Amino acid sequence: MALLSNTAVLLGKELRTEFRSRELLTTTVVFILVVVVLFSFTFDPTSSESRRFGPGLLWLSFLFAASLMLQPCFLREQNNDTLSALRLSVSDPFAIFLAKLIANTVFLLLTEILMLPIFAVLYNVHVLPVLAQLVLVFLLGSLGVAIPGTAFSAISAQARMRELMLPLLLLPLLTPVLIASTEATAGLLDPNPELRGAWLGFLAGFDVVFLTALWLFGEYLLEE
Amino acid sequence: MTAAAAFSPTGISFKNIDKRYGGLYALRRVSLEIAPGECAVFAGRNGSGKTTLLRIAARLVRASSGEVKYQNGKGEDSTGAPIGFVAHATMVYDELTAEENLLLFARLQGIAEPAMRAEALLGEVGLLERRGSQVRTFSRGMRQRVAIARALLNQPSVLLFDEPATGLDPQGITWLAESIRQMRDAGRTILMSLHGESEISALATRAVRLDAGSVVADTKTGASLHSILTFAGA
Numbered sequence: 001m002a003l004l005s006n007t008a009v010l011l012g013k014e015l016r017t018e019f020r021s022r023e024l025l026t027t028t029v030v031f032i033l034v035v036v037v038l039f040s041f042t043f044d045p046t047s048s049e050s051r052r053f054g055p056g057l058l059w060l061s062f063l064f065a066a067s068l069m070l071q072p073c074f075l076r077e078q079n080n081d082t083l084s085a086l087r088l089s090v091s092d093p094f095a096i097f098l099a100k101l102i103a104n105t106v107f108l109l110l111t112e113i114l115m116l117p118i119f120a121v122l123y124n125v126h127v128l129p130v131l132a133q134l135v136l137v138f139l140l141g142s143l144g145v146a147i148p149g150t151a152f153s154a155i156s157a158q159a160r161m162r163e164l165m166l167p168l169l170l171l172p173l174l175t176p177v178l179i180a181s182t183e184a185t186a187g188l189l190d191p192n193p194e195l196r197g198a199w200l201g202f203l204a205g206f207d208v209v210f211l212t213a214l215w216l217f218g219e220y221l222l223e224e
Numbered sequence: 225m226t227a228a229a230a231f232s233p234t235g236i237s238f239k240n241i242d243k244r245y246g247g248l249y250a251l252r253r254v255s256l257e258i259a260p261g262e263c264a265v266f267a268g269r270n271g272s273g274k275t276t277l278l279r280i281a282a283r284l285v286r287a288s289s290g291e292v293k294y295q296n297g298k299g300e301d302s303t304g305a306p307i308g309f310v311a312h313a314t315m316v317y318d319e320l321t322a323e324e325n326l327l328l329f330a331r332l333q334g335i336a337e338p339a340m341r342a343e344a345l346l347g348e349v350g351l352l353e354r355r356g357s358q359v360r361t362f363s364r365g366m367r368q369r370v371a372i373a374r375a376l377l378n379q380p381s382v383l384l385f386d387e388p389a390t391g392l393d394p395q396g397i398t399w400l401a402e403s404i405r406q407m408r409d410a411g412r413t414i415l416m417s418l419h420g421e422s423e424i425s426a427l428a429t430r431a432v433r434l435d436a437g438s439v440v441a442d443t444k445t446g447a448s449l450h451s452i453l454t455f456a457g458a
Binding site: 080091 | 279282283284285286307309311313314315316317318319320324328329331332333334374
C-alpha cells in the first residue's frame with residue numbers, strides 16, 4: 001500500500017511540475033513535428049511507399065524524441081539534490097521509478113496522440129477506423145520505451161558525458177521495441193487493417209520483463 | 225521550532241567505517257559513538273570525509289565496510305528512527321511552492337494530517353505568508369528555511385546538517401544557529417559538518433576533526449573543542 005500511495009504522490013508531483021513548465025512536452029512535440037515534416041518532403045506521400053515507410057519513420061521519431069524527453073528525468077533531481085530527499089522519504093525506492101516511468105509514458109503517449117493527425121495528413125493514411133487499436137500499440141510501445149529509458153536515465157544522470165550516455169545505452173536496447181511497434185502499426189495502417197497479436201504480445205512481454213528487472217534491481221541504480 | 229518532544233532520543237554508533245571509491249579511501253576505519261542528545265561537529269578540510277560520513281549516517285551512501293547502528297537511550301536498536309537531513313543543496317523543488325514541497329514530503333513520509341503539519345512548520349520557520357510562492361523566487365536564506373522545515377516534518381530524533389550555512393548572510397546564520405540551538409535543547413541528536421568557527425559551531429558539545437578520511441581528534445571539552453574548530457577551518 002505504501003508503494004502505491006508513494007507512487008501516486010510522486011506521480012502527482014511529476015505531472016504538476018511538467019504541466020506547469022511544459023518544457024518536455026513542447027520540446028518533444030516540436031522535435032517529432034520537424035522530423036515527420038522533413039521526412040514527408042523526401043518522398044511522395046501519396047504513394048503506397050508512404051504506408052510502408054511511414055510507421056517506421058513515425059516510431060523512429062518517437063524513439064529519438066523519447067531519448068530527449070528521458071534525459072532530464074533524473075538529471076533535474078540532481079539540481080537541488082532532491083533525489084536524496086526522496087530516498088529519505090519513501091519506504092520503497094521503486095515508487096520513485098514507478099512514478100517517473102508512468103509520467104514518462106503519459107507524456108510520450110500524449111505527444112504521440114497529438115502527432116497522429118498530422119502524420120495521417122502528411123502521409124495520407126487513414127487512422128480513424130483503427131484509432132483504438134493504434135492507441136493500444138502506442139501504449140505498449142511507449143511503456144517499452146519508458147521502462148528501460150527511466151532506468152537508464154537514472155544510470156546516465158550519475159555518469160560523465162551524461163548527454164551522450166543515455167542515447168548510446170538506450171537506442172540499441174530499444175531496437176526490438178522499434179521493430180515490434182513498427183510492425184504492429186504497419187499492420188493497422190494497411191489497406192486491410194489487422195491487429196498483429198504476435199507483435200503486441202512481444203511488446204507486452206518486453207514491458208513485463210523490464211518492469212520486473214527494474215523492481216528487483218532499481219534500488220541499486222539510485223545508490224551513490 | 226521544536227515543539228513537544230514527539231521523538232525518543234537516539235544515539236549513533238559508527239564502527240570501523242570504510243568508504244572506498246575505486247582505490248581511493250573517502251573514510252578509513254572511522255569509529256565514533258554519538259550519544260543521544262549530543263551535538264557533534266565534524267570539522268576538517270575539503271575532502272576530509274565529513275559529507276561522506278553524514279551521508280552514510282543518513283543511509284544515503286552504503287559503507288564499503290563497517291556498520292552504523294542507531295540506539296535509543298536504553299541501548300535498544302532504533303534503526304527505523306526518523307532522520308532529518310539538511311545540506312547546502314536545499315533538497316526541495318524550485319518549481320513547487322513552499323507549501324507544495326512540504327505537503328509532498330509529508331505525504332511521502334505518511335505523516336498524519338500533512339496540511340496541518342506543513343502549515344505549522346511554515347509558521348515556525350517564518351514563511352507562512354510566502355507559502356504559495358514558488359521556491360525559485362526565494363532568497364538563499366528562505367530556501368534554507370524551507371529545507372529545515374522539510375527536515376523536521378517527521379519529528380526526527382537525529383538531525384544531520386552538512387554545511388548548512390553555505391551561502392547564508394549573517395542574519396541567516398544567526399537564525400539558523402538559533403534554530404539548531406532549539407533543536408539541541410529539545411534533546412535531538414545533531415551531527416553537523418562545518419568549516420571553522422561560527423555562531424553555529426558554538427552550539428557544539430563535541431568536535432571531531434577528520435583528515436584524509438580518518439578521525440584525528442575528538443573532544444568534548446571547551447578549549448580543545450575551540451582549537452579543533454579553528455584548526456580545521458584554517
